[in-house]
Amino acid sequence: MAGLYPPTSFSFTVSGIASEGIDSRFQSVSGLSTEIGTEEYAEGGENRFVHQLPLRPKYPNLVLKRGLVEDSGLIEWCRAAMERFEFAPRDLVITLSGGTDSTAPSMSWNVVGAYPVKWDVSEFNAEESKLAIETIELKYRYYTIP
Secondary structure, eight states: OOSOSSOOSSOEEEESSOSSGGGGOOSEEEOOOOEEEEEEEOOTTOOSOOEEEEEEEEOOOEEEEEEOOSSOHHHHHHHHHHHHOOOOOEEEEEEEEOSSSTTSEEEEEEEEEEEEEEEEEOOOOTTSOOOOEEEEEEEOSEEEOO
16 A cells, blocks of 8 residues: 555545446445454353354445435435335445545455445434435445455
8 A cells, every 4th residue: 555554534435336426426434344243152061261152244234425416326226225125236346545646546345235225314404504415324245355
């Protein structure tokens, strides 16, 4: 990884959702984490401790936030899942750009089998001057770091 270390987190793209360029720009992305659960196993005759056996990894929802967009490939993908129950899992690539050359990717994550499970629009409030934000949550099978 060339450039600054640690990299900045404000310049990133999400590709693979739709062919339109606007669908790669988000305000924030979260949910790139994994956790290995454990199962307790008490061995007969050994009372000093309990064995902790590893289970499958768990991945939280991938949460994408951006300003509300009227029409886009991402919205059509979400509507197909929410309104018609037509799921089309997609592989996504989240690329972090950083360092001295902000166009060069410093790190990327390959998210496998993502599909929408929640679509939320922020509260409308006439007393505040805020942007309307849409939040899209995606379930995914796993991710890799190439």
